Amino acid sequence: LCRAANLIVREDAVGNLFARWVGSDPSLAAIGTGSHTDAIPFAGAYDGTVGVLGGLEAIRALQRAGFQPRRSIELLMFTSEEPTRFGIGCLGSRLLSGSLQAGRAKTLSDKEGQSLDHVRTAAGFTGTLDDVVLPEGYYEAFLELHVEQGPVLEARNIPVGVVTAIAAPASLRIWLDGEGGHAGTVLMPQRHDAFLAASEISLAVESVVKSTGAIDTVGTVGVCDVFPGAVNSIPSRVKIEIDVRDIDGARRDAVLRAIDEACGRVTERRGVKLKKEVLNADPPAHSGRRALNALNQSCERCGISPFPLPSRAYHDSLFMSRITEVGMLFVRCREGV
Amino acid sequence: LCRAANLIVREDAVGNLFARWVGSDPSLAAIGTGSHTDAIPFAGAYDGTVGVLGGLEAIRALQRAGFQPRRSIELLMFTSEEPTRFGIGCLGSRLLSGSLQAGRAKTLSDKEGQSLDHVRTAAGFTGTLDDVVLPEGYYEAFLELHVEQGPVLEARNIPVGVVTAIAAPASLRIWLDGEGGHAGTVLMPQRHDAFLAASEISLAVESVVKSTGAIDTVGTVGVCDVFPGAVNSIPSRVKIEIDVRDIDGARRDAVLRAIDEACGRVTERRGVKLKKEVLNADPPAHSGRRALNALNQSCERCGISPFPLPSRAYHDSLFMSRITEVGMLFVRCREGV
Known part of the structure; x- marks a missing residue:
């Protein structure tokens, strides 16, 4: 043609x-x-x-x-x-x-x-x-x-x-490392459940994004992989991937910082380790x-x-x-x- | 032998x-x-x-x-x-x-x-x-x-x-059906994100279990599968599996009822549909x-x-x-x- x-x-x-x-x-x-x-x-x-x-x-x-x-x-x-x-x-x-x-x-x-x-x-x-x-x-x-x-x-x-x-798109990959164990035998106060940490972080992403008050800020957790992933196993490791976008680069970056702070609070309280990878953060x-x-x-x-x-x-x-x-x-x- | x-x-x-x-x-x-x-x-x-x-x-x-x-x-x-x-x-x-x-x-x-x-x-x-x-x-x-x-x-x-x-062990499988979409284009107020509903329900399981005050009550969300599972896609469908145990059958059943109520609140607020399957609930x-x-x-x-x-x-x-x-x-x- x-x-x-x-x-x-x-x-x-x-x-x-x-x-x-x-x-x-x-x-x-x-x-x-x-x-x-x-x-x-x-x-x-x-x-x-x-x-x-x-x-x-x-x-x-x-x-x-x-x-x-x-x-x-x-x-x-x-x-x-x-x-x-x-x-x-x-x-x-x-x-x-x-x-x-x-x-x-x-x-x-x-x-x-x-x-x-x-x-x-x-x-x-x-x-x-x-x-x-x-x-x-x-x-x-x-x-x-x-x-x-x-x-x-x-x-x-x-x-x-x-x-x-x-x-401006940004995407993050976060690994959360907690402690696994048998769903029947590990008592609740002894747990370091990586999936519950991931749940709190995912809800924090939503709340931080909404709190900018700008309709142009969006944030999504589209990936959540749970290991070992059995009904009777406490999740020991979870991978989540986060997508944040805004037409205002500075506002997008402020959201990313607030997500970092929420990650810090959640992982400290739950005794879960975090590893973060910034996949891209384009202006x-x-x-x-x-x-x-x-x-x-x-x-x-x-x-x-x-x-x-x-x-x-x-x-x-x-x-x-x-x-x-x-x-x-x-x-x-x-x-x- | x-x-x-x-x-x-x-x-x-x-x-x-x-x-x-x-x-x-x-x-x-x-x-x-x-x-x-x-x-x-x-x-x-x-x-x-x-x-x-x-x-x-x-x-x-x-x-x-x-x-x-x-x-x-x-x-x-x-x-x-x-x-x-x-x-x-x-x-x-x-x-x-x-x-x-x-x-x-x-x-x-x-x-x-x-x-x-x-x-x-x-x-x-x-x-x-x-x-x-x-x-x-x-x-x-x-x-x-x-x-x-x-x-x-x-x-x-x-x-x-x-x-x-x-x-007494019980396990549930829950399917959450929300609405998918592009992580960049669907604005936050229009979303029905199945994974955020799953996150809230999982945290509710933990909180309901802890609220019995009994050390013998445990509850775990060990499975969370997210569809389509891409960083730039809003989760449209999520499957979670919940395990709840207690040596007191009545207390265990009260926890299951409280989880049901939490599911109802979360799915109504988020506009997400729920399908529940009781895999087992043994005395x-x-x-x-x-x-x-x-x-x-x-x-x-x-x-x-x-x-x-x-x-x-x-x-x-x-x-x-x-x-x-x-x-x-x-x-x-x-x-x-």
């Missing part, structure tokens, strides 16, 4: 796909657009895909209209936005924006111990991870079209929304002024009054914002898919 | 093993003793086994001393006391005491869907499950020797304890007066002042108590194993 539209296609060493419509002045920084085509189960047919096909269709519509761009326009299909096989999402955009260093990326391996480097070369991608990062000034701006995945546009029956900021992204203006004007030209909203999910644009001005357009979706 | 001691050995249809030293009046009900030889991981070398080998050694010691019993003495090795492959422990003693009906036992299957009937016949046990139940009056009394698995005898440095009662067993007297006298004859204590773990004797008078002797063990 890209080649049929006279786009020049290339792939980088990790599988990001670039399709460039060369402008009349190829020396200028390009305008990028695109998204991802991988998706988690039940994400629906549009997550990511609408941004890749939408970008291609935008290019083809401009071509049909006889438009001749001065700057090159480049369609991007990012690799591994959703899959967390190597522990993190947005692998492609993290690497090409330099948010993830090639050196660190080479140390990543999956659950079976296969390294990212092994997996990508086995999949036929040549070159080295060091080559993935884009040169400075490669893009003049980056725009992403995406389904909202939230309830706002659907509830208000608005077709599109202009994203003002992308929430938020704010949309560029020019990108916002362009998107708002486009909405008005189509007879839609521009509707601003933040993105609480994160997207490849969060990482593209490290190297260029970004803008996102959200499309209304039914029940988030 | 049993045959070498002139015992008549038979196996029943589910693998319970009987070795009888025929008394001078074989028409009288026998005295039973024994335990199990299976064990959970890390249970140590003595759990159960000490009662089987100890029973055999007691018989051999009596034989060496030239004792001639009037009643037959029968050594029992119960099948599947520990394994919960079919969802319950003490499978052998439940079946032969009629605590578990053969009809119900035939409906049991393991995680792979293999029925108990299939597994036991594949293992070479003939006859039908209906034949396992013992005829009325089969035993005059049943005595079990077992390691304590608790800290009392070790802490007080007492070699043996006479068990006065076996705690407690109290040791027989004659068995207690015999054990106390034996202690005194050995120069040990009799030390009474309850069993908070349950044992095959709990089910044997349904058909005959029981007594248990606990042996001191280091760190419960």
Whole structure:
């Protein structure tokens, strides 16, 4: 499809796909657009895909209209936005924006111990991870079209929304080590139950997040693995994973500190040991002024009054914002898919 | 070993093993003793086994001393006391005491869907499950020797304890159904997080159990499975399993009612649905007066002042108590194993 539209296609060493419509002045920084085509189960047919096909269709519509761009326009299909096989999402955009260093990326391996480097070369991608990062000034701006995945546009029956900021995501993995034992024989005062500590910490996450008073602060404990996990065994070890997001980075960090304090109180009182791993704590992204203006004007030209909203999910644009001005357009979706 | 001691050995249809030293009046009900030889991981070398080998050694010691019993003495090795492959422990003693009906036992299957009937016949046990139940009056009394698995005898440095009662065990499986969603996009006030409901219920179990004020009441949430179980997904469904025990059956049942009430409050407030399954809720067993007297006298004859204590773990004797008078002797063990 890209080649049929006279786009020049290339792939980088990790599988990001670039399709460039060369402008009349190829020396200028390009305008990028695109998204991802991988998706988690039940994400629906549009997550990511609408941004890749939408970008291609935008290019083809401009071509049909006889438009001749001065700057090159480049369609991007990012690799591994959703899959967390190597522990993190947005692998492609993290690497090409330099948010993830090639050196660190080479140390990543999956659950079976296969390294990212092994997996990508086995999949036929040549070159080295060091080559993935884009040169400075490669893009003049980056725009992403995406389904909202939230309830706002659907509830208000608005077709599109202009994203003002992308929430700052952070995720933590916490190991709690207590003392196991037989559920019948260890008396209650002698217990150091790792799962009850995890329960208190999880409820503290909710309460700390709610106490900011800001609707944009969200926090979730999505993983809780209990060992040994038998009805007649006191849990000796529990792993929980916590996700905290906010469009205000400082407020997000204050929540993380309050969670730390709650962990300290709970583990001391219950005599349980804690080990914490910060999986990621990325800063938020704010949309560029020019990108916002362009998107708002486009909405008005189509007879839609521009509707601003933040993105609480994160997207490849969060990482593209490290190297260029970004803008996102959200499309209304039914029940988030 | 049993045959070498002139015992008549038979196996029943589910693998319970009987070795009888025929008394001078074989028409009288026998005295039973024994335990199990299976064990959970890390249970140590003595759990159960000490009662089987100890029973055999007691018989051999009596034989060496030239004792001639009037009643037959029968050594029992119960099948599947520990394994919960079919969802319950003490499978052998439940079946032969009629605590578990053969009809119900035939409906049991393991995680792979293999029925108990299939597994036991594949293992070479003939006859039908209906034949396992013992005829009325089969035993005059049943005595079990077992390691304590608790800290009392070790802490007080007492070699043996006479068990006065076996705690009434109950276990519940609870399914909580909330609403899933993306950890970034669903705002806090709109959430129905099944894991936070599970956390509150688990803490309520602890608080209800502690509030009885009795050291003999224990309660544990040993299983918590979270679906879908991803750091960026709000838990939509959680399964927890609760174990509650007490040597006072009425107090145990009051705890179960208080847990039900807490479940009702939590699920209503959080908008989460609950499904409860009572896996078992057995009554407690109290040791027989004659068995207690015999054990106390034996202690005194050995120069040990009799030390009474309850069993908070349950044992095959709990089910044997349904058909005959029981007594248990606990042996001191280091760190419960």
